[in-house]
Amino acid sequence: MSESGTIELACLGRPFQLGMLYDCRTDALIPGISLWDFEMLKKNINIRPQPNTDFKIIAADSSEDKVAALNVSASLEASFLSGLVSVKGSADYLNDNKKSKHQSRVTLQYRTTSRFEQLTMEHLGTGNVKHCNVFQEGSATHVVTALLYGAQAFFIFDREVSSNENHQEIQGDLEASIKKIPSISIEGQASLKMNEMEQEKINKFSCTFHGDFALDNNPVSYVDAIKVYSELPKLLGEHRDKAVPLIAWLYPLKKLDSAAAKLVREISVSLIRCAQRIMDELEDFNIQCQDLMRDDIAIRFPEINDKIRKFKDLLSEYKTVLQKHLSRLLPSIRGGGKEEQELADYLNRNKRSPFKGALVTKYLNEREREMNVVRSYLDIMKDVPVISSSNELDKVVLKVSNNYVIAFTLSSLNEDEPYLSDLGNYLNEQSCNNEEQVSYNLNSSKKTEKWFCSGDVTAITRENIQAFLDFKEANKGKKNIEFCIASIPDELSTASSIHVYERGRLISSQYELPSKPPMPVFLSAEHDCIHLQIKAPDRGVSCVDSYCISYQSAESTEWTEVYTDGVADQVTVKQLQPHKEYCFTCKAVCRPGVSLTSDTTSFFRTRPCAPPGAPIVKQVVSESATLVWDVPTSVGEGVLITGYVLEFRECTKEHENEKPWKSVKSTNRECILHDLKRETDFTVRVSAICVNDEMSLPSSETVFSACFKSKHSGEVGSGLFKNQSSRIHKGNPSIYKLELHQKMKKDDFNQYVFGRKVEDVKNKVILLLGSTGAGKTTLINVMVNYMLGVKWQDPYRFKLINEVTNRTQAESQTPNVSSYELYSQPGFQIPYSLTIVDTPGFGDTKGITQDKLITKQVKSFLCSPLGIDHIDAVCLVVQASLVRLSANQKYIFDSVLSIFGKDIAENIIILVTFADGKDVPVLEAIKAADLPCKKNRKGQPTHFKFNNTAVYADKRVEKHTTVGSDSDDDEDDDQKLNEIVCTSTFKQMKTFFKTLGTIESKDLTQTIKVLEERERLEKAMTSLTPQITAGLSKLSEIKRFQQCLENQNDKMNQNENFEQEIEVMKANRAPANCFNMNCNTCFFTCHSNCFLPAEDPVQTCAVMENDHCIICPGNCHYSFHSKENFMWTYETKVEIKTIKELKENFMEAKGQFMDTKQMLEALEKDFCGIKDKLMKLIRLSSDCLKRLDAIALKPNSLSIAEYLEILIKTEKEEKRPGFEDRIVELKKLKKDTLLLEKIARGEDLLVNEL
Template identity: 20%
Template sequence: MVLTKPALGEDVQLGMLHDVRSGQFFAGLSLWDNNVINAKQQVEGQQVQDPDFTYTTSLDDARVWAGLDLEGCLNLDLGITKATGWAMYLKDNTTNIYEARIDVSFRVARRIRRIPQNTLSLMQHQHNLDDPRFTHFVAEVVEGGSATLTFVQSCSSREEAKTVTSRLKTDIASFLVGIGTSFDVASQSETDAENLKISYSGAMAEEVIDMEHARVIARGMPTKLGRQLNTLSYTLLPISDLESSVRREVRAIDANLVAKVAAVLKAGSTAWTALTNLAEKDVFRISFPAIEKQIRNFQAAFAEAKTGFTASARRILPELRDGTTDYNTTSSELLAAAALFEQRTKLAEQFIAKKLTEELVLGETVASLLNDGFENRLGPFTTTSLAKTEAPRLLLSFGGASISRYQHPLQKELASTTLDSARSGSFDTRRSTADSEDDEDDDVEDEWFENQRTVANVREACAALRQQRLFAPPTVSFGVSSIEKAYRPVAGSGKMKRVKTIPGDIVLQQDGRLLIVTSLLPTAPAAPKLAIKDQLLTATWSRERSEAEELAIPTSGFTIRFRPLPNALKDGAFPRATPNEAFTEILCDAETTTVVIDKSNNGGVSLLDDCDYEVTLCVETPVGPSARSKCAVGRTLRLPSVASRMIDFYFNDKQRLSCQRRGATPWELYQTGGKDSLFLGLSVKAERRSTQEPFLDELAVRIVDVAAEFEPEIEAALTQDQDNTIVVVFAGTSGHGKSTEINAFISYLLGGEVDDPVRLMVIDDRGANQAQAVTQCVTCYRIRPLSPLFEGKTLLIVDTPGYGDTRGVERDAFVTAAMSEFFKTIGHVNAIIFTCRANEVRTTLLSPVSTYVFSLFARDVQGCLRTIYTFSDAGAPLARAALQELQWPVQNGEVEVNNAAFTIEIDNQNVDKLRDWWLMSVKGQYQVMQMLLRMPPVPTAQSAAVTKTRLTLEQKCKLVEKKILRTANDAQNLIARLDALANAVGAAPGDKILVIQDKSVEKPVPGGKATTLCLDCNWTCHKICAYSDNEEKKLCVAMTGDKCDQCKGRCHWTRHKNAQHIIVVEQFSEWVVPEDLIKLWNTNNNTLEGALLNAINTYLALQEELRDDILILAQMTEVLKSTALLHDPTALLGYIQTLILTARARGAPPEQLLQLTTAKNTLLLTLEVRKRGVQASVQSQVLLQVLGAVREEMHRRMKLQPRERATEEAKSCSLYNNLRECLPPEIQSKAPDPLKVKRVNWMGRTIAGALYPENLQAVVKLVQVVLKDGGVVAALAAAN
């Protein structure tokens, strides 16, 4: 039988003896000496080319490529044969059951050495053929080089292993390019180098550091392997080929038997690897070392079983190949050993499956608790270390026999399996019931995580600990641990017994002891029983905890929690409580079982009447309170409302309350065809009169106490007390229900009901029409906290006069003055409420209110602005869009109310409808009060400054208006007189005589020469000077000391410079007009100009004053723009224009029209100043500039001597052109064109420029342009 096998790294030589039964070579024994072999051998050399290359993705594929058959693989796994050198990668060194593996192998076959068949019989051999150990000899060897790079990465699943293998294949392909190899890959990837293990199998051991190092090794392999002559494979011939008389019977083993043994061995190896991985899991290794030890013990037992099976297989397989043994008996023995190990492997697989399940349950449970903030007390913690604490600690324990046992029942089962049971086939992994009853701890089925009751207990314990942690104080800690034994309370004995724990036990660690408190944590008690008497609630409960509960976690007290609760079915239109009211707690000791709930434990405030109260109970313990009991609900009795008590108070003392008193308005019952009204008495506490013109000494602010005679023991907070006084300002257009809303709101606060005999009123609107406001001054109604709705706050309701009524803008202006006094009186405000009809869409009516509010208040009250829509019905209020157009911040908060039921009497026909409307009104008022209680106070200091600036601005505008109109008239007069002057100024007389005069002239200095010129005297002190440097002029001969001898004033030498010319005196002759004629002409001109100068001086003085006033207006406007909510006179201007047209249409008296016109002019002026800012004074500035220049020119000409004046008049004048160049661009573009100037044309002729009279006429036109379109003066003049 000829056999060809891989050398597996062994140094196999020709002639070596081999036993195929045991797979062994006999070192040192050969049929021939080397010199004989070398002489007789046949060598076939091969040319070294590219190496054979392959890559495999599993150990089985690698072995097939290496030439190992199934029996050869089995021999290698059993250790019958060894793999060394280049074949080391063929050994099973798996460390993880899920691995991504790629073996990249290179092989270079350099030569084949053999002994030819015809030579064998002729060769002499040593006398070794008689030894029965030898069956074959080596007749041929293939030599060369081989090496393999192995890439292995551990994975967590089979799917991950596939993915990683694909990625490894892609990455490895990148460094094999160019060395004769190729991979079928799509693209490159990146490998997780940190977890990748790379090894090298070759003739010489070599350590591979990383992927880059592997790349270097791979590229050097072809060259390196091409120089090696290691044995790659060999061929065996039977000894009988040499000597026919020597025969060795070698039996072939049944392939099925080999496959069976290999499969069993592989399954065992896989189980061994899984046990190793299992023991290394963090849950067991770190958190549960007892389970890790249990796994290690089982692994040791299984290792012993595996070693036993391997030894049996290594012994039996050679016997099977030996033809002298009984094949059937020997094969049966091997099958029995394989069956026994297969059964033990199945036990190991069961154990592994159980532990994986346990690891999953433990891992998820512990991780969930640790993520919730529980302490990690797992691992190598002893009971002693756990006991070192004084503060309570609640622990979820995973302990007990099923977790901490040293030997698992399956391990005992594994040890109890025998070869006899394997032969008989009677093995069963299930234990009998009797065995289970005899040894509870060893029961195979007794796994805690397989017991549904135990798993449920663990979940319940987790939920209980999480629940208790919600209520526990910070001193109580929570954690996870593994405790073997702890004390458990024994019911009826009052003692503790130390017992074993089970998984899911809750253990209390306190005062050095560990107590099992599973199912003993405080639980929610039964709801307390309530008894109601008047405004008192009495809560009663019983002590329900068992003796064991009290022994483990004693009760330290009870906590009663209560709060008012809204009840839509019983509260009706007047709910006493709001949703989500705050709880009040009462702490009781452990012996108390009854508590009375009244104002003594309610912050000194009596319980609300006619209101549901919910009461809950919880048990206090050292580990925190229990969950709260179910709510017990009781309702207090209804007490008479404040409104009903007020009505009774009035009728009981009607005579006294109805009497007139100084400084007070009496109570008054008003009976009409509708609902009777009771006007509450008002007591004046303070008044403030206006200090502003034209409303000087007129009543502006009044503060009154409402119903001061009723329950006087309830005191009002001071108006300056920002914490206890809520100030709310109501503003609105006349006739939009503002006063009615205030009355309805106060009635709600006092508890008014729909069926009260009378309506409570504060604001008296009797006799008022829809066009006029009820309120005449700013009235502040101070209301004491008479009902719980006030929450102890005093309410100051501010009713402002209405805007836009028929009394005109004078009363609107009064509001500004009155609010100025209000800000001086009240130091803060909480809310500013705009009341308007819900269906009002006309911005012309709403604009005055919003604009005045924006103008009166500073920006810091932006958050105080709120909206109330009166006369509201179904659907969104139409007024919202109009208010948004006016930039009113409706988004701050808005409430819809309808007070139609407030003044209507109930009768049988409308009772249900009226109650519905009443409920609608009360709900709206409730929303208003809730809104007010949440709003913080805002100081009024900045608003006071805004109002003061606004009043000053309005007064200043009226004065400026008169000045503007006056200056406009004066400007027209000046224009006429300037025009007259321009026409009157004529040419000078023309008769001339010859006159000779001396004149100073400049002459150039010869080239390269220097001269000394005095800058002050404009005179040449030294014609030719030796010093050309100005710093050396002190050395000039004209100087004596520091002074010049040639200057009349003895000028200092530093005032002398070098010049390029000298100044000399020469005589000139010319023809001139005689002096007497010039004087007469000059006298006439001076008379005209002198009269005009006086008028110009007067006008300029007034214009300068006007300019300064406009600048002041601009500064005040800038202040308002930066401080007021919104300073925009545009809206009011349209409103005033509408009033003017209406007044004219109905034939209003001239006085009213004059008021409206004055108001319009004031707003117009304010608007122009706001738009232009400091540029509003540009017109006045230009007029000052123009007329000032004219005045200066006239002064200059009048000061000239007659002859000089005559000469000047004949010259071209640039007065107008100079003025025009300095004009602002917006006026310059509209001014007359520039006048012609003196110049020389292209023919060399001189063209004369415009004379003085022409300039005056151009100035006249310029002034007319400025007055027509130049700023506030022009705008105001055009409007009038």
């Protein structure tokens, strides 16, 4: 268009009217001034309708698309860009830009026109102008001569696009949905029906409205937009009188008067497009800044947000400066005051300013990379909280519960940005030089590598992060330590560092947390410790205070921790068990906590045992030396020592090389070295050989000299054992009590140990049994003295068992079964270990109850898994003077032998005490009683004779006197006799232990069977005996009643009140110390000592089958039974009853009327039923006895009845307090015993009842 022609101009919401003046230089309306009067204008207006409606979808959001939608010319666009033009109404669409690049936008444009108004030509003549002064003022260049009225509306739909959504797909969905709006508004709300998926999509749309319509409420959603869109035609008014100017036509004033101002030149489109690109670029930068500021990283780290905000403000300020300059420059160029080149130069200089697009883009890219780098760090530390301010950090650090706070700090987020300083300086210089743009030196900024762009810095930071996370993982169980991430400026650290706070105080801003150390290196092992080498971790060595070593045995799941003193590179893990495998881990310890645990080592085994004791020179004779040594002080579980290696070598003199060791093997703890060089010193040491040829470490070294004189080192022989005992009596001899270790203590037995089991030697087990007063305890003590090598001349004796002296000889000195395990040691006179089982004496004053208790104790010991598993000899201890076995003694031996199985017969040995001569009368008594035992070649019981009194006899102290006396001679004779007896006893001991060594060990399986069978028998008989007795009484009662009925005569028929004596069995409830299953219908105890749990139903008792009892006479239902702590007992009483009473009672019991014949039949039936049950009970008892007879040496103590008769007579004679009650109980026991003997002999118990 020529400069002198009419201009078509978009109104953009400005209040255009016909006849108004317009300055095209500034694109501004001149209000209040007109060339014509209002009346004249009104007469010369031509109006015609021009209706038209259109809509358009705008998918792009560029400024070009916006100005095109509003028909904005390039010149007007330049004025808009420079801020010369302010827009309103629908034109505000030009100012609506996207807030984020993550935003999809589609715009629906609605445009309608109503009328066209223009001025006629009549009033344009020169003479018609009323206000000619306007031309001289030059304030306007054009006049408005035509206007097109109508209205426009822009519906802007936005949708946020997440990172995992496709932008193009979202844009397509948005466009498709917007295109439906015009058709929906025409078709009505019925067409708005959508499925759930479509509804979900449109719910994500937001709507912004810009229009020339007055709305009550602007639409904010898709549905709102449809509603508003459908109502737009109505909003213009019925006659469309609410339309606004859309396009104005401007006529140049120069054509009316040459003196008027004119538009000299238009700005070239190319320059306008250049300015537009600059403004668009600034707007894009602004959007990028907003996106970055909304990023989670910028929110969590205010330092990043502040930098971006500052940069955004500088861009905004630069845009304002740019618009201000353009707003001054454009009118001057259009009016001819300045050349267009000035605008071109200004725009070109912008490309060399610090706001140059490439520099701004670079800066924003750097910020985005910085944030991405920080984001990657946070992703690695995703479980660690981020502290966003110093106040929040103070709260964490000062929290009372936090002893330590470990903060991973980003130290460079606050570093200076020279580029921002350059931008600020540039704008300051611009403000000082309004007319001239200051050039910018592109090389002014320091070109240093940013921390987030450095590969080395990234690598170091990731190492710090890993160290931080490893340390957090290692200390996650601690409650007094907290971990966090924070931004703390630190010029000494690049990118990151670790701050450690201790109780609110910063102890280091560059703390190097220790990393996971290498696993410990095995150096060597001892029996109770393992030596390890500790290697320092790769990082954090300077902060390590010590190391924590954890170890675990192969059999355990628990770890034990030990800490080193300081940071030594070697550590010894102590208090380990011998011959066990251990694995180890290590972790570094610093002030706030510990590092990750190292990898676990392989399992390392400790030595099987401790080193033996240092060799002791027993004696040196000629060119040989005898050495002994002690057993290792500690031996692994299950480890047995099979031998020893004695190493020796000559001692070297100064400056001589050490000579090699020579070695000698030995199977015991004594070794003789032969062919030693005379007058030479030797060094000797010893090591233990264990199973699988494992070795202990060598002992301490001993130095001795091979000379000709015999040397003794301290106590030898039995004297060595005084160190393992305590003196209990001072005299000649003094008495020493051996120190025992209690291995086990139970109610029925005790176990004691002397010495340590470290060597693989045989263990012989002997069990001593005998009556009270037979001398078992003294015999055991004498055995021990022989074993320890005591001689008559030694001024000391040992005791294994110290008797309780306040007990009479009639009471057993041993209250419980006790075992004594004597492990083989140097000085033992026997080549094996020995276990002595001592039992209480049978037949003491406590009677048969105590004897049964002893049997129970022996059984408990033999059957216990903690007891013994084999036996070598059962030693019956008897006094030599017994000529025959009394009933008491028979009972004792029967009780003893009833414990064992038949396979033990060849292991029974007789130990005779109080043997003063050759004759031993008790042997004949044993033969006469046919006691099973081992026999010698002569057919005599294998026996050994002892007289123990001489061993502990006092010896006379030697006195030097000149005159003799008869008493001294007598004492000398007694002492010599005692020496002879003691020596003889020790010889017998030697023979006994030699024989014991040849006896084959017997497994206790058969004996345990006998004990278990006897226990079952006793329990069965406890239940069966009263049942059999009751059954027999009931049979007797029925038999007498039958006889009464059968013997009725005429006199009895005539007199039913004829009285008859009859025995009646009465059932009584007797308290019991256990629970019994009772039938309260039959008054019968069906199951004594019933162990049925309280919560279990009665029908599950062992005597129940098909819900009925198989024991009680009536085979009653289980519901008539109950578990109670009493039992039914029976007694027979003689009562006088008439025949009538007997019949009535019988019929009442049967519940029906009967004649005599029917009664007899019923009685016969009851008799047979009870008889069958009795036979069943008797067979059960007989079967038990037969099974016991097959395996036991003595199946039943048949001498009990005779023994009980003796006890009854003794009670009657002595009449001690309570004897009457005791006699009643003994008679009851005798009655039960006789019944048992009858069953054992197979006698028919019912012969008298048939």
